[in-house]
Amino acid sequence: MSRRKTIRFGDYIQAMSIDSQKIPYQELMPEPLFDRHGNEHPQPVPKMKLGGGDILKILQPYLSTRFIDQARAVVPLAIYLALFQYLVLQTPVMDASIIAGGLFAVMIGLMMFMEGLKLGLMPFGEIIGNTLPRKLPLAGVLFIAFLLGIGVTFAEPAIGALQVAGSIVDPKQAPYLFTLLNDRSGATVLLVGLGVGLAAVLGTVRFLRGWSLKPMIFLSVVPTLILSVIAFMDPELTKIVGLAWDCGAVTTGPVTVPLVLALGIGVAAAAGKGADSSLSGFGIVTLASVFPILGVLILSFYTAYTVPPELIIEKAAEIKLAAQTATTQPQWYEVTPWTEVILGVRAIVPLVIFLAVVLLVILREKLKNAFITYYGIILAVVGMCIFNVGLTYGLAKLGDQSGGLIAGAFTSIDAITASPLYSMAVGVGIAALFAWVLGLSATLAEPALNALGMTVQNLTNGAFKKSMLMIAVAFGVATGIMLGVLKLIYGFHIMYILIPGYTLGLILTFLSTEEFVNVGWDSAGVTTGPVTVPLVLAMGLGFGNALGSTDGFGILAAASICPIVAVLTLGIYVQFKIKREERRVARELALEGETK
Amino acid sequence: MKRSFTTLTEATLITAVVQQGYGEIITDALLEVGIQGSTVHGAMGVGIRERLGALGVAVDAERDVVNVMVSSDEVDRVFERMFLAGKLDTPGMGFMYATPLMQAATYVPPSILSKYVGS
Numbered sequence: 001m002s003r004r005k006t007i008r009f010g011d012y013i014q015a016m017s018i019d020s021q022k023i024p025y026q027e028l029m030p031e032p033l034f035d036r037h038g039n040e041h042p043q044p045v046p047k048m049k050l051g052g053g054d055i056l057k058i059l060q061p062y063l064s065t066r067f068i069d070q071a072r073a074v075v076p077l078a079i080y081l082a083l084f085q086y087l088v089l090q091t092p093v094m095d096a097s098i099i100a101g102g103l104f105a106v107m108i109g110l111m112m113f114m115e116g117l118k119l120g121l122m123p124f125g126e127i128i129g130n131t132l133p134r135k136l137p138l139a140g141v142l143f144i145a146f147l148l149g150i151g152v153t154f155a156e157p158a159i160g161a162l163q164v165a166g167s168i169v170d171p172k173q174a175p176y177l178f179t180l181l182n183d184r185s186g187a188t189v190l191l192v193g194l195g196v197g198l199a200a201v202l203g204t205v206r207f208l209r210g211w212s213l214k215p216m217i218f219l220s221v222v223p224t225l226i227l228s229v230i231a232f233m234d235p236e237l238t239k240i241v242g243l244a245w246d247c248g249a250v251t252t253g254p255v256t257v258p259l260v261l262a263l264g265i266g267v268a269a270a271a272g273k274g275a276d277s278s279l280s281g282f283g284i285v286t287l288a289s290v291f292p293i294l295g296v297l298i299l300s301f302y303t304a305y306t307v308p309p310e311l312i313i314e315k316a317a318e319i320k321l322a323a324q325t326a327t328t329q330p331q332w333y334e335v336t337p338w339t340e341v342i343l344g345v346r347a348i349v350p351l352v353i354f355l356a357v358v359l360l361v362i363l364r365e366k367l368k369n370a371f372i373t374y375y376g377i378i379l380a381v382v383g384m385c386i387f388n389v390g391l392t393y394g395l396a397k398l399g400d401q402s403g404g405l406i407a408g409a410f411t412s413i414d415a416i417t418a419s420p421l422y423s424m425a426v427g428v429g430i431a432a433l434f435a436w437v438l439g440l441s442a443t444l445a446e447p448a449l450n451a452l453g454m455t456v457q458n459l460t461n462g463a464f465k466k467s468m469l470m471i472a473v474a475f476g477v478a479t480g481i482m483l484g485v486l487k488l489i490y491g492f493h494i495m496y497i498l499i500p501g502y503t504l505g506l507i508l509t510f511l512s513t514e515e516f517v518n519v520g521w522d523s524a525g526v527t528t529g530p531v532t533v534p535l536v537l538a539m540g541l542g543f544g545n546a547l548g549s550t551d552g553f554g555i556l557a558a559a560s561i562c563p564i565v566a567v568l569t570l571g572i573y574v575q576f577k578i579k580r581e582e583r584r585v586a587r588e589l590a591l592e593g594e595t596k
Numbered sequence: 597m598k599r600s601f602t603t604l605t606e607a608t609l610i611t612a613v614v615q616q617g618y619g620e621i622i623t624d625a626l627l628e629v630g631i632q633g634s635t636v637h638g639a640m641g642v643g644i645r646e647r648l649g650a651l652g653v654a655v656d657a658e659r660d661v662v663n664v665m666v667s668s669d670e671v672d673r674v675f676e677r678m679f680l681a682g683k684l685d686t687p688g689m690g691f692m693y694a695t696p697l698m699q700a701a702t703y704v705p706p707s708i709l710s711k712y713v714g715s
Binding site: 045062369 | 648676
């Protein structure tokens, strides 16, 4: 039975090439401490003393893995845009060093922000989610969920992109769009936040009661569509629709989704309803991307009702004039790094204070590892500030530039002297293909999509493969962005994409099973992250400006509906395949039974 | 049909407890040295953050636990490869140990089985 391999001693020595020593573990254990009665003392925790080399060894993998995560999303996109500009549009990237610096800031900022979110904010969310339902009645829990929804919206990094985008809008052409994004941007974000808060409340109640998502989709999407149609009929408000629908895609980012989910799942688990359905995490994202649309639409109606457009144009001119006279000596908080820093602090600090108040005053809980939490919060604030700087100088600038230049492929623009570079048909084709590839690569690089894919694969016992879902969503987003760009080129209204898209989506929802409805509607919101959103927003606005179109918004809205349709269609196909397989097996069994 | 099973002897279990994410690096290295399979599960570590102080934030408290069974003759070779692959010579990275196993059993293909057991 026994078998011994023979090896040469030389080979053995060679294989054991590293130095090895042996010491008994006894040597490393501290002596037990006794007091004078002979009882054992608790040991103090000794601090480790580390040399510089060891500190580096600890920090190097910590920093590099986190940086590479962000670089993987940003670098390929930047290279793609630069190469495209250089090879196809034959124009070098302007301000390349500033943009490169900005993109670097985006990566560093996101790296710090995500780590800070994980260490500083998520523990709050988890503790609150777990203990709040036990200490407060349901109404109180829902009220806090509502406030949390508002708080996370302000903390969402992509929200800053809306304000950056607002500075590009021309007040004379779209006064309401201008006012919603500039002097009333606070109100806009607040209404978006109210929408997210409402979604958090409804989503949590849905977890508790086990409601189906389908009627909620019908009840929220249909009124939103109707309101959009009403706005669409109005000559002034029609320019808002694109923005309103884009807001839905903007809100569901890396802060909102995990924090609101942690609370919702905690509530459901406390009620004993958490474990029975792996679907419990879904649905909130969908609602959180529909309600903000409703909120922005309502705000625009209110603004249109109370303020005439002439007043806004006057005011915009006033602001401009004031800015011009003030340029001699701008206040310190109006100079570049400080504006972004203030925005960053204003985004995170209220959320942290709110969470701390809930935790310390309402729950009277103590934080474990307080040092790490403080470190995480500081990291999140600093990261957000750096990200904001990078957003202005990297993503927004790059997107604006390539959006403006891509128009040169088929029409004459100032930046490219030889424009139009190609004939109309070829140029439009190039622009559409450019948008399509951009959407595809940006979506596939999004880490949230990978996670969603895994969940879906487990949920369907492998019938819906991870790769299949990722490709379906990426194709959807790519097609959506392409449609959005075509919309800008041919100047048709976003409603012509939204109405057929959502009608198809609703019909498919009616036909699909609950699982696929949950996954499909969530897929769109999950996949538009903090890199894609600002880039696509700025690209659309730059492109719209180059074409003289008033409304550069709507690309994200188109990119939200297409993956829903794609995933639902694929879901129905998968269901059909499973049913066919079941029928085949049943038939074979029946045949076997006959032959026996 | 009479069922039977074969007991494997002279086996050792090597367990490595490493920072989350390094489990995969170790299992990849294990496949390279010819190990058929290994098991990874998640765990939470306690102690290192407290001892490292401020630097503790750079160490992930979530851990991967890699379990692999090797023949007792191969323990030193595999142990060393795992140590190097997991960069266990870094503070806070983790630790590993080997435990002798009394007996083990799994599916052994008949072609291999027939070489050792007279039929």
